[in-house]
Each structure stands twice: as C-alpha cells, then as structure tokens.
Amino acid sequence: MIRADLEAKIFSGEWPPGTQIPFEEDLAAGYGCSRMTVNKVLTQLVAAGVIERRRKAGSFVRRPHSHSAVLEIVDIRREVEALGLAYHFEVVRSAVRPLAAADEARLALPAGAPILEITCRHFAARQPFCLEDRIISLDAVPEAAEMDFSDLSPGAWLVSRIPWSSAEHRIRAAGADVREAAALLIDAGTPCLVIERRTYDQDRPITHVRLTYPGDGHEMIARFAPNGA
Known part of the structure; x- marks a missing residue:
C-alpha cells in the first residue's frame, strides 16, 4: 500500500x-x-x-532515465512509455518560411527553399522530457505545411508518411541555453545530451531535427561488430 x-x-x-x-x-x-x-x-x-x-x-x-540506440530513429513516445510514464507533447511554435543562410548547415537546400520550422516539447508524466527543434523541407513534404500536429508529433508523422533511405546522426554534450532551460525546466548551463539527425530520401533532404535531453536522464547505446562478423 x-x-x-x-x-x-x-x-x-x-x-x-x-x-x-x-x-x-x-x-x-x-x-x-x-x-x-x-x-x-x-x-x-x-x-x-x-x-x-x-x-x-x-x-x-529521480528524473526518468531512458536510452536510445544510436543507429535507430527512435520514437520519443515509445521511449517515455517504456519508462511506464504517461506521454504527451505540445507544439511550442510552428512557422512556414524560406530557408535562411544560417540553416544551410542543417539541411542541404538552396537559400530561399520553403521549409516548415517547428518546435515541440515532449513530456514524461508532467515533466519535460525532450525539446525538439525541427525543420522540414516543403519541397520534399509539401503537405507538412497544412498539418497542425495536434495528435501526432512531427517525427512520428514523418516516419509514417515519408520513406527515408538514409540518416546522419550527430551526438554531443552541451549546456542548456536560456531558451532550452526554460522549456525543460532546468537551470541554464545544465549539461544536456543533444542528438542532431538529418534524414534523406535517396539524395533528397527531408528533415533536420535537434533533440535536447537533460543529460542526467538519457544515454545512447550502440551495438557493433568487427568487420566481416
């Protein structure tokens, strides 16, 4: 009891x-x-x-502690529910705009190409679990501009809607800036795990996402074998 x-x-x-x-x-x-x-x-x-x-x-x-496989595109909802916690997400902001020069490092598109920029917060119970900052190529996925993402998160929707042939991951540690800290309810400068991922359909860029997790609540796991094994 x-x-x-x-x-x-x-x-x-x-x-x-x-x-x-x-x-x-x-x-x-x-x-x-x-x-x-x-x-x-x-x-x-x-x-x-x-x-x-x-x-x-x-x-x-304790803060919920989860892990992801480095070489997989993991659904955040599944991560949270695997911890036995209730999941929900909210769209913080969403805007259609032209790709700026500063975005070209995130998604290999020409300046001025139409993109959807969207920010979401993912929750485990009532606690912020992850901050998602994403841009989506509207040349590749034009219907994304009409989505309100009230029922399905952008990542889950893209996986169900658009086939992808390759992905690139970049994983790093970084201190939370003021915006990230406010969104995740942590102090500015708190160590975070940042996962950046680009996905492609053949050579066509689809999306770039930056996922920021409080560093004490997430870890990455990789499985590999020797060449020829």
Missing part, C-alpha cells in the same frame, strides 16, 4: 523529478507504521530506480 501510494504520486507527476520525499519518520507517522517498514519501501524504490538517496539530504524523485 505504501509503495503503491508513493509510486502513484511520482508517476502521476504530483511529485516531479527533484521533489524531496518526506523523511522516514514523517512517512511512518502518516501511514501509521514503523520507520523500518518505510525504510524497506524506500529501499525498494531506490532499487527500482524511482528515487535516489543523497547523503545527509534525504530521498528525492
């Missing part, structure tokens, strides 16, 4: 990542049980990766 109740508060977002769990003696008094019983429950939650204990500070809700 105690564990189920604490997990409900955490997984519903009532206690978001970083929330301090009440002290053992307070929980014991609230549930009318021994402190030893509460300690056992908290130990189980630590082992499950739900909370963490900090020496001399107490217990805190």
Whole structure:
C-alpha cells in the first residue's frame, strides 16, 4: 500500500523529478507504521530506480532515465512509455518560411527553399522530457505545411508518411541555453545530451531535427561488430 501510494504520486507527476520525499519518520507517522517498514519501501524504490538517496539530504524523485540506440530513429513516445510514464507533447511554435543562410548547415537546400520550422516539447508524466527543434523541407513534404500536429508529433508523422533511405546522426554534450532551460525546466548551463539527425530520401533532404535531453536522464547505446562478423 505504501509503495503503491508513493509510486502513484511520482508517476502521476504530483511529485516531479527533484521533489524531496518526506523523511522516514514523517512517512511512518502518516501511514501509521514503523520507520523500518518505510525504510524497506524506500529501499525498494531506490532499487527500482524511482528515487535516489543523497547523503545527509534525504530521498528525492529521480528524473526518468531512458536510452536510445544510436543507429535507430527512435520514437520519443515509445521511449517515455517504456519508462511506464504517461506521454504527451505540445507544439511550442510552428512557422512556414524560406530557408535562411544560417540553416544551410542543417539541411542541404538552396537559400530561399520553403521549409516548415517547428518546435515541440515532449513530456514524461508532467515533466519535460525532450525539446525538439525541427525543420522540414516543403519541397520534399509539401503537405507538412497544412498539418497542425495536434495528435501526432512531427517525427512520428514523418516516419509514417515519408520513406527515408538514409540518416546522419550527430551526438554531443552541451549546456542548456536560456531558451532550452526554460522549456525543460532546468537551470541554464545544465549539461544536456543533444542528438542532431538529418534524414534523406535517396539524395533528397527531408528533415533536420535537434533533440535536447537533460543529460542526467538519457544515454545512447550502440551495438557493433568487427568487420566481416
């Protein structure tokens, strides 16, 4: 009962990542049980990766920790749901505009080519999980200009709609700038994992996306074999 109740508060977002769990003696008094019983429950939650204990500070809700395969295009919804958390996303801004010179490094199109620029926030429960900054070539996907993406995220829609033949990944660590920090509810300068990806249909660029994750909640996994294996 105690564990189920604490997990409900955490997984519903009532206690978001970083929330301090009440002290053992307070929980014991609230549930009318021994402190030893509460300690056992908290130990189980630590082992499950739900909370963490900090020496001399107490217990805190952990940020959801996920991983992606480097050589796959991973659906963010699946990442979140694999953690046992409710997923939703919101479109922060969306605009059709010509490709600027500064964008040419992101998508190999001539300056002035029509693109859709869109920014989304993806959530795990009520906590921001990932910030998505994307540009889409409207020469390759003209119907994207008419989409409102209220039900399906841009990435999931593109995968279901447009075949892609190749992709490039770039993975780096970076401190969150002011805009990213505000979107992810973290402090500016917090280390983040940034995944940039370009996808192509043959030689035709389709999209470039930049996914920014708080660095303590995501990791990349690669599987490879020796040549000839």
